[in-house]
Amino acid sequence: MINKIGKITLYVNDQQEAVEFWTKKLNFVVKFEKQMGPNMKWVEVGPSENEFTTFVLYDKNLMQAQNKEAIISHPSIILSTNDIEKTHNEMKENNVQVEEIMKMPYGSMFSFKDQDGNKYLVREDNY
Numbered sequence: 001m002i003n004k005i006g007k008i009t010l011y012v013n014d015q016q017e018a019v020e021f022w023t024k025k026l027n028f029v030v031k032f033e034k035q036m037g038p039n040m041k042w043v044e045v046g047p048s049e050n051e052f053t054t055f056v057l058y059d060k061n062l063m064q065a066q067n068k069e070a071i072i073s074h075p076s077i078i079l080s081t082n083d084i085e086k087t088h089n090e091m092k093e094n095n096v097q098v099e100e101i102m103k104m105p106y107g108s109m110f111s112f113k114d115q116d117g118n119k120y121l122v123r124e125d126n127y
Helices: 015-025 060-066 084-093
Strands: 008-014 030-036 041-046 054-059 078-081 102-103 108-114 119-125
Touching: 008 015, 008 060, 015 030, 015 041, 015 054, 054 060, 078 084, 084 108, 084 119
Parallel strands: 008 054, 078 119
Antiparallel strands: 030 041, 041 054, 102 108, 108 119
């Protein structure tokens, strides 16, 4: 049966801009990149070389052309950190649009936006 979450597809307006955002502002690495024909490239990024789960950065317009019924709206994604303050500060220093840290009973968190204005959460889990 299923034993891991493999890939989460993020539909983006511009693949190269998305790669730059994730690698330069959030320190992710390109885990896989392959040209898939004249107009399509498959690109996966992840938080480190050792992390199994990746984001597939897929062009919104290509997906719509391939499958008119595809839902290309943004998924709800919560990323994890061990140090919310440090992560928040590093993202601010990298000019990422971040909101203030919220302290909740189940952990501290803050939201940020990517290059296309999609919103994500970063959470420091307290178990």
